[in-house]
Amino acid sequence: MSSKFKSFITDLLRQADITVGGDRPWDIQVHDDRLYSRVMTQGSLGLGEAYMDGWWDAESVDQFLYHVLTADLPSKVRIDPALALLTIKAIVFNPQRARAREVGEKHYDIGNDLYQRMLDPRMIYSCGYWREADNLTDAQEAKLDLICRKIGLKEGQTVLDIGSGWGGFLKFAAERYGIKGVGVTVSREQMRYANDTRGNLPIETRLMDYMELDGKFDRIVSVGMFEHVGYKNYAPYFAKVRELLKDDGLFLLHTIGGALSRRSGDPWIEKYVFPNGMLPSPKQVTTAVEGKLIMEDWHNFGADYDKTLIAWLDNFDKAWPDLQEKYGERFGRMWRYYLQCCAAIFRARWIHLWQIVYSKDGVKGGYESIR
Known part of the structure; x- marks a missing residue:
């Protein structure tokens, strides 16, 4: 059976212009032939775990996965029990509410030293805006300023940041626009860092x-947090935003999203990176927000996430000699796979990055879209 799996997958990879043992950056080097049966029986979870275990490599994992995705190979390997189990759990249970703090403990609390070395100086852990930027720092500041301009920030306004991370947006908005702000997070380490570095x-x-x-609040933003809300909780989420927003206020939702409606995330990402995470679809968002808020603007710049992730990967690789002893080699392979996997998915335009601006009952005279 294993030889049949090897033959089947080798042929599939050939359809994506990937050669086993080839010398191009996207060609795969297989170190353990058990990889083939693992992928056939465990799908994306097996592929990711096999990489963590050193069963395969590629000079450029993101290019390898990009070729896999653009050739739509996942649809040709349909056996994925881990994904089926996640979907069943998502339908029966509500893990995003039952275990709301799990992602904070397992992802955001693993170590501020890692994030300080990987991210930009403002510790922004979301997609940068590369329209006029050529480096990560400028791309993140451009994104923060884009948000501030889209919601028309003015001095003295009160701002709520739902899922505020290490406090980077609120610090930027307070420094540049003179606002007062409150942020909420489920990560203890993020909360400590944000409050310790806010100054006066x-x-x-x-x-x-x-x-x-x-x-x-005059304005509400949520940047890179909606991916943890879960489809069963979208409607209550938007209802809560409406409750907290002043009548003439604006709300900006910055989220990763997918073209198709799903009820769970990728099994490997779920297990190793973002527990209980899932990406919303346009249909899920618009259905949940109906009757609660008015959509004024919808901006997709998902291709910019590819550049952001590769910049994070470059920073991580430079910092790894100093981090390796603390985190261990298997974590290093896991983290590199995470960053390159996500870069490939955005590059293939399988997932997107949306900024959606909402008002409570419609902006009088109309909203002017800002890019």
Whole structure:
């Protein structure tokens, strides 16, 4: 059976212009022939874990995966029990609410030293805006300023950041636009870092669930957090935003999204990177927000995430000699696979990055789209 698996997968890879043992950056080097049966029986989970275990390599993993995706090979290997199990769990249970803090503990709390070395100086862990930028720092500042301009920030306004990370957006908005702000996160390490580095700015970060918030805000943003909400919770999420937003306020949602409606995430990403994560589709978003908020603008710049992820990978590789002893070699392979896998998916335009601007009941006179 294993020889049949090898023959089948080798032929599939050939259809994607990938040669086993070839010398191009996207060609795969197989170190353990058990890889073939592992992929056939475990799908994407098996492919990722086999890479972590050193069963295969490629000079450029992102190029290898890009070829796999653009040739639509995943649809030709349909056996993926891990994905089926995740989907069943998502339908029966509501893991995003039942285990809301799990992603904070397992991903964002693993070590600020890792993120400080991988990210830009403002510690922004979301897609940069590369329209006029040629480096990560400028791309992230351009993205932050784009958000501020889209929601028309003015001095003295109150801003809520749902899923505020290490506090980078609120610090930028307070420094450049003179706002007052509150951020919420489920990561203890993010909360500590954000509050320890805010200086005298009128902002604070709280360790709390967004559904526990109260008050009214002039502007609300949520950058890279909606991917953790879960499809069963989209409608309550938007209802909460409406409750917290002033009548003339604006809300900007910055999220990764997919073209097709799904109920769970990728099994490998779910297990090793973002527990309980899933990407919304346009249909899921618009259905959930109906009757709650008015969509004023929808901007897709998902191709910029490819550049952002490769910049993070470059920073990670440069920092790895200093981080290796603490995190271990298997973690290093896992993290590189995560960054390159995501870069390939964005490059293939299988997933997207959206910034959606909402008002409560429609902007009087109309909203002017800003790019």
